[in-house]
Amino acid sequence: MQRTVFFISDSTGITAETIGNSILAQFEGTAFDKHRLPFVDDAKKAEAAALRIKTRYAQTGQRPIVVNTMADRTLCDIVATSGALMLDVFAPFIGPLEVELGAKRSGAVNRSHGLVDFDKYEARINATNYALTHDDGIDVDYAQADLILVGVSRSGKTPTCLYMALHYGVSAANYPLTDDDLDKLELPVRLRPYKDRLFGLTIDPQRLAQIREQRRANSRYATIEQCRWELAQAEKLMRREAIPSLNTTHVSIEEIASKIFERFGIERTMF
Amino acid sequence: MQRTVFFISDSTGITAETIGNSILAQFEGTAFDKHRLPFVDDAKKAEAAALRIKTRYAQTGQRPIVVNTMADRTLCDIVATSGALMLDVFAPFIGPLEVELGAKRSGAVNRSHGLVDFDKYEARINATNYALTHDDGIDVDYAQADLILVGVSRSGKTPTCLYMALHYGVSAANYPLTDDDLDKLELPVRLRPYKDRLFGLTIDPQRLAQIREQRRANSRYATIEQCRWELAQAEKLMRREAIPSLNTTHVSIEEIASKIFERFGIERTMF
Incomplete structure (x- = not known):
């Protein structure tokens, strides 16, 4: 009913x-x-x-x-x-x-999503721009990053970065692990100075294959074998480098963001 | 206190x-x-x-x-x-x-931001990808767009599109009006078939100049004269083409999104 x-x-x-x-x-x-x-x-x-x-x-x-x-x-x-x-x-x-x-409620209600504080607005817009320009792992400078998400392609990094930027003004970059990184089980040199800001996203292989199939049907990229291999290597790499990580399969974007903030002790509140 | x-x-x-x-x-x-x-x-x-x-x-x-x-x-x-x-x-x-x-509250609390419904998750991720790939106005197909935001550079189009995608699964493209469009006061040919899905964002010239100055200091792009000209032309174009619009200067992203949904009769609820 x-x-x-x-x-x-x-x-x-x-x-x-x-x-x-x-x-x-x-x-x-x-x-x-x-x-x-x-x-x-x-x-x-x-x-x-x-x-x-x-x-x-x-x-x-x-x-x-x-x-x-x-x-x-x-x-x-x-x-x-x-x-x-x-x-x-x-x-x-x-x-x-x-x-x-010891005060009466004032007339101004529902302002929390209404009139804008320019500084806060700028913080969320700047963070969103940061996430957009640091989304592909190519030729980017991580010095300004509050944190950097690492993981295989389609593990949820981009939406999570955008969510954290839009809602908390957190500047989050993301770095997609390449086949080369996964083969060598090594982090790229330019990520190393920022190791304490890395957070890994993982996902179940079946779910990843399903998401990738939607994206590129019948590709090698979407096969369960490829997904299994990439994820196993990524998890090995994260363990070896002691990067904290979270399996995103059954977790909403909101919850991923909250868990990451908790891990880094970020207590910033929403805009 | x-x-x-x-x-x-x-x-x-x-x-x-x-x-x-x-x-x-x-x-x-x-x-x-x-x-x-x-x-x-x-x-x-x-x-x-x-x-x-x-x-x-x-x-x-x-x-x-x-x-x-x-x-x-x-x-x-x-x-x-x-x-x-x-x-x-x-x-x-x-x-x-x-x-x-006529029912007791069940144990499962706080699930609204917790465990994920895969279909909903997919809808928000797909919409986010759509927003990301239809963000620049270059060589894009608008047939799948639920709506298309138009406006001058830095009027708030991108964060609004991302917000609508992440929270409502709405596929929103955005088209930045070019100097050419503004000179001719004409919409580009490939937007015309989708005129009923267009929504314009405007902003106060002082505020725009301030945002652009942050982005590219001391550029012509950030001068108050350039901002005034672009906005005046954009508003003329929107009036001429009967495109509904909203001044975003004092409005939060959440409120911009709600106003747009209201205008298009979109009643989709949040994820």
């Missing part, structure tokens, strides 16, 4: 969606049909949202669930006329914080 | 941090010193966390604030011995949902 969920916000809806997904994931037996309603910031939009939720209620015969981060009580009340189960994300925490901080 | 905040989680801590930042942003008068404590999933780690929080309490003389998404009550109780103000992110919502869904 599927239940409809609306993430509703006067801003991007990212907070509503993030906490909503975390809560819903705790109810494994139920399937959810999820919708995002961002930028609901006036009565007209709230009425349109309420109508849409009510219509859904009528169509499915099931009460929809609304995960709400709108600040304005008037707008919440309008949406509540839809008859949905309203889960207000902020309400339970504002009271205790007002007491603790 | 600065208050210390710990985001504590048995997983990545992303949910704790996202909602925590949203709540704290509502108390503008207070400065927060934020720390992330991810992967606190056994008693030993919880005790270490509690000690760290308690030490901070003693050092600052201010009661720390803990934003918590750990599921295990035993671990929460250990952390609570630190004397911090505990804000439990999930607690207020589980009860109402159990009643609504």
Whole structure:
């Protein structure tokens, strides 16, 4: 049985969606049909949202669930006329914080994903540019790198570097191990000065073959034998050089990034 | 007066941090010193966390604030011995949902950023690869693009495309308007079949000059005159071709992405 969920916000809806997904994931037996309603910031939009939720209620015969981060009580009340189960994300925490901080909540809500702090923006853009220009392992200077991911082709290095840059402003380079490195079981000379910033990504051979097959069907590159050989050599090299590593097969990009930060003691918080 | 905040989680801590930042942003008068404590999933780690929080309490003389998404009550109780103000992110919502869904919360918590659904993972990786290979406007095929961002160099196209790909699996290409396009006030021929998928990014000239100066100091490219000319022409072109657009100067990447999705009626939810 599927239940409809609306993430509703006067801003991007990212907070509503993030906490909503975390809560819903705790109810494994139920399937959810999820919708995002961002930028609901006036009565007209709230009425349109309420109508849409009510219509859904009528169509499915099931009460929809609304995960709400709108600040304005008037707008919440309008949406509540839809008859949905309203889960207000902020309400339970504002009271205790007002007491603790001895201050009233100010008008400026949902600013965390809104107005931009130029310095932070620049940090994430610069880190993203760094990741983009240090993505191929060819002719790059690693002196500025916060960390350097190493691994065979398609082990998840690029998306992880981009994620760390976009969200944490961490300048991460990545170096794809070549057949030559894997044959010799040696790190290239120019990586050696930065050995304490290296982190290895590995992956199961079957999964790697599947990803590579999508990329280059029927190639030697995608055969299970080639994948097995590359990964076995890469793991040998990482052990020999004492490079910390993580198998990414069953791990999300977010979790890979968090594990890497934990290993390096990086406590930077998100933008 | 600065208050210390710990985001504590048995997983990545992303949910704790996202909602925590949203709540704290509502108390503008207070400065927060934020720390992330991810992967606190056994008693030993919880005790270490509690000690760290308690030490901070003693050092600052201010009661720390803990934003918590750990599921295990035993671990929460250990952390609570630190004397911090505990804000439990999930607690207020589980009860109402159990009643609504007629089901008990299952053990699997914090899975939203954890174990991976291969299809979703593939969608975000494929979209990221698409964004990377369709980033320069040179010799690319736009047939597969969900949408195409246009704008002058450094108006925010690349990070926005990467963000949409990584988080929503949206395949977004980007086309940097050339001096030739801006002179002629014409879209290049190969963009024309995809006019209904175009979205323009603009930016204030002062801000653009500042960003470009960082990139190429003392270049013609970074002069305010050049930036003014390019932006004026780009805006003319977007008006003439009826391309929807957004000024990104005071807007975060998250908000740019949400606004674009709203414009195109894309309701895809996050991974």
